[in-house]
Amino acid sequence: MVRKKQTTWMHRNSRYVIAGVATAGLLLSVGCLAKGNTTLSGSAYIRLAGLSLPLLGAIAYGLMGALAIGPVLTKNKALEGPTWLGLFTGSTAMVIFSGYLLYVMFAVLQEPCVPCILSALLTLGLWGLTLVGKPWDDLGQLLLPGICVMMITGLITTGLHAYASNPDTFSSQGNAPQVTTTSGESEIALAQHLSAIGVKKYGAWWCPHCHAQQTLFGQQAFEYIDYVECDEAGVDPQPQACRAAGVQSYPTWEINGETYAGVQSLQTLATLSGYSGPQNFTNQLPNHQ
Incomplete structure (x- = not known):
């Protein structure tokens, strides 16, 4: 006889908890956007597709929050499986990118950023919640998507580092926009x-x-x-x-x-x-x- 897995408080409420953590991360990112440009936030080591770090964070946390709370609000059971997989792959990518961010912060720029460290902790929390928040039939089922996300995110961060280290090899983007106003x-x-x-x-x-x-x-x-x-x-x-x-x-x-x-x-x-x-x-x- 197959024993039914026990449902815990975390399993029943994990989506609310994840949505709460994602909301905290979103507010943190929006606060950094409102504060303006810092040494780290717009560094070429971090900018992806022209988007600054706080904006990237706001988008990522917003998506994680939507994936977490979407099935609850819509009461659509069909979204349960796909959104949990999305939460796992998304949080995995965020953890890897946060690790790269910490490397740039301490090893390259040598410029600590408290909000960035807090964001990294929130990201790690999201990843942990996706693992314990759902009674996965087999954690091994996450191995293949996890490896794929690690490879893709690793390639992106490697490319960012290579571009920032040698911008002239890729383009002429290291030049500031031209000033068109005249001086009196x-x-x-x-x-x-x-x-x-x-x-x-x-x-x-x-x-x-x-x-x-x-x-x-x-x-x-x-x-x-x-x-x-x-x-x-x-x-x-x-x-x-x-x-x-x-x-x-x-x-x-x-x-x-x-x-x-x-x-x-x-x-x-x-x-x-x-x-x-x-x-x-x-x-x-x-x-x-």
């Missing part, structure tokens, strides 16, 4: 003043906020700015200088020994740097939020 006399005078007193601007080639800052100065004036590229995939990168300056987000200005994060209006830069020249700035602060 006031913008040029301010840029020359900032350069003369040793002001530095730290940023990354992929950062939209950095491009917005450059747009304020215009093409001619920004040539005078002492710009430090923080991403390894950019042109003439200086990540060690960025770490030494304590740069946490882009852009960051270093003026008279003090750092100021975020896009700054030209009037603000003039005040912070003690600039007393003409201030008839023609370019206005764009909506960069």
